[in-house]
Amino acid sequence: MxxxxxxxxxxxxxxxxxxxxxxxxxxxxxxxxxxxxxxxxxxxxxxxxxxxxxxxxxxxxxxxxxxxxxxxxxxxxxxxxHLLDPERIKLVWELAKDRGLVTWSVSTDRVWFDEAPDDFSAHEWLKIGCNSLDANKLDEIVKELSYYDDLELTNSLPTNIEVNPKGVxxxxxxxxxxxxxxxxxxxxxxxxxxxxxxxxxxxxxxxxxxxxxxxxxxxxxxxxxxxxxxxxxxxxxxxxxx
Structure with missing residues (x-):
C-alpha cells in the first residue's frame, strides 16, 4: 500500500x-x-x-x-x-465536580486544569475531559451525556472521558x-x-x-x-x- x-x-x-x-x-x-x-x-x-x-x-x-x-x-x-457550546462545557464540568472527578477543559487560549472560569460563555471551547479511577462514576457521566446528541464521547485512557462536538x-x-x-x-x-x-x-x-x-x-x-x-x-x- x-x-x-x-x-x-x-x-x-x-x-x-x-x-x-x-x-x-x-x-x-x-x-x-x-x-x-x-x-x-x-x-x-x-x-x-x-x-x-x-x-x-x-x-x-x-x-x-x-x-x-x-x-x-x-x-x-x-x-x-470546531467549538463546543459553552453550556455543554459547563454541564460536563458540573457533572464531574458533583462526583469529585478531576477535570481539564481546553479553550482556544489555554487549558483549565480542574478549575472553571467565572463565565464559561466568555471563552471559545474545544473539548473537556474528566478523570476517575472509579469506573462507576465515569459510567454515570456517560449515561447522563448520552442524552445530548450534539456531543462526541471518547477517551484517551480507560480512566477518563473526553467530550468534543458531535462528528469531531x-x-x-x-x-x-x-x-x-x-x-x-x-x-x-x-x-x-x-x-x-x-x-x-x-x-x-x-x-x-x-x-x-x-x-x-x-x-x-x-x-x-x-x-x-x-x-x-x-x-x-x-x-x-x-
Missing amino acids: DIKLVALDMDGTLLNNEEIVTAFTREKIAQAQKQGVHIVLSTGRWLGTCYPYAESLNLSSYLVTSNGGEIWTIDKELKER SKASALRSVCHEIGITMENVMAAGDSLNDIKMIQEAGIGVAMGNAQEAIKKVADHVTSTNAEDGVGKAIEKFVL
Missing part, C-alpha cells in the same frame, strides 16, 4: 512513558519525511503542548489537535476549528488533511492506543494499535506493534512505510 501520510497519536503512542520520542523512532520519522511522507501529529493535546514536539522532529505538514477540534499548519496557520474526531480531521494534500485515507497509516484513536485507525489504509493499546483498539487494527516504551511507532514506520 502506498502510504503518503503517517498520523501519530502522542501520549501512549509516539511518546514513551517519560514523554520522550526515542532516537530510533526519531530516525524512522526522519527517513519517512525524506521519502516525502507527511508525518502528522494527531493528538488530544492542544497546540501549545504538541507544537514543541513537532518542532523537535522537524515536521513540515499539519497538526491535528484537541481530538480533531483544530487543524493547524506547521507555521501555526489555523485551517479548521481525529478521523474527520485527517480526512480534511488528506483533501488538502490530495490523497485519500487509503494512503494513511494511523497509530494510536485509545478510543479517541479508534476512528482514524479504522478508516486508515493501515491502522496500527500500540502493544499497550486498549483491547478495543487492538481488535479493530490491521496490525499490533510494540508498546510505546519499545519503539512501537518506529517499528511500524519501518514495516509499512520505509
Whole structure:
C-alpha cells in the first residue's frame, strides 16, 4: 500500500512513558519525511503542548489537535476549528465536580486544569475531559451525556472521558488533511492506543494499535506493534512505510 501520510497519536503512542520520542523512532520519522511522507501529529493535546514536539522532529505538514477540534499548519496557520457550546462545557464540568472527578477543559487560549472560569460563555471551547479511577462514576457521566446528541464521547485512557462536538474526531480531521494534500485515507497509516484513536485507525489504509493499546483498539487494527516504551511507532514506520 502506498502510504503518503503517517498520523501519530502522542501520549501512549509516539511518546514513551517519560514523554520522550526515542532516537530510533526519531530516525524512522526522519527517513519517512525524506521519502516525502507527511508525518502528522494527531493528538488530544492542544497546540501549545504538541507544537514543541513537532518542532523537535522537524515536521513540515499539519497538526491535528484537541481530538480533531483544530487543524493547524506547521507555521501555526489555523485551517479548521470546531467549538463546543459553552453550556455543554459547563454541564460536563458540573457533572464531574458533583462526583469529585478531576477535570481539564481546553479553550482556544489555554487549558483549565480542574478549575472553571467565572463565565464559561466568555471563552471559545474545544473539548473537556474528566478523570476517575472509579469506573462507576465515569459510567454515570456517560449515561447522563448520552442524552445530548450534539456531543462526541471518547477517551484517551480507560480512566477518563473526553467530550468534543458531535462528528469531531481525529478521523474527520485527517480526512480534511488528506483533501488538502490530495490523497485519500487509503494512503494513511494511523497509530494510536485509545478510543479517541479508534476512528482514524479504522478508516486508515493501515491502522496500527500500540502493544499497550486498549483491547478495543487492538481488535479493530490491521496490525499490533510494540508498546510505546519499545519503539512501537518506529517499528511500524519501518514495516509499512520505509
